[in-house]
Amino acid sequence: MNNKIYILYHGSFGELVTEHLAMSELAEQIVSLYDLKVASVSLDDPENDMPEDIPLPECDLLLVLTILPKAGDLVPIIVERTGAKAVLWPIEDPNLIPEGRYSIEEELKKKGIHVEFPEPLCSLETSENELVNSFVEHFGKPKFELKVNEKNKVIEGVKVIRDTPCGTASKISEKLVGMSYKDMKSFEDAVAQMHDNECVAYMGPERPIMQQAGRLLVDAIKEAL
DSSP states (O other), X not given: OOOOEEEEEOHHHHHHHHHHHHTSTTGGGEEEEEEOOOOOOOSSOGGGGSOTTOOOOOOSEEEEESOOGGGGGGHHHHHHHHTOSEEEOOOSOGGGSOTTHHHHHHHHHHTTOEEEOOSXXXXXXXXXXXXXXXXXXXXXXXXXXXXXXXXXXEXXXXXXXXXXXXXXXXXXXXXXXXXXXXXXXXXXXXXXXXXXXXXXXXXXXXXXXXXXXXXHHHHHHHHHO
């Protein structure tokens, strides 16, 4: 499906994912990218706080990446003006959860707009919505295919079947070739460290999203093994 994707982003994670997607096989489907820097929105008249330079192209899927919490009130307006049919709004940092998340979700659903808040985006494997599913065919929960030397327990080749949206899976895949998995604990620790060196998701004791993403990656490689 050649769905039109519009990306609203902000901050380091948003920039990282946007840059990776813009260089991916989905590049031709991306109709616009916009850094939504708005920090505050009027509850009475949010339209007054819409940036004058914001593009409003026709799209099917709106991808919202780590915009500031109060900027979320602009999303329903943007959805209406672009004709988006689904919104994918991952939670990569609990400090950036939209302030009016549940009211925004309710407003969109009343208009027949599908919305999802995966935490993190690389945990997404499937969806009941075909627009989100078409995205997840390429990016989401990592999936690998490995060529191994079973006798020596060494990885000889790696193919990324589904990349993480930030590109961490594809970056790490290049480093897996030649690695031994004879000592599985040491192997897992090494992969987890490589992940943490690349991942920019939130890491805190109350919500260790980076650690969760790292576990997803390690498990995907173990499954491929």
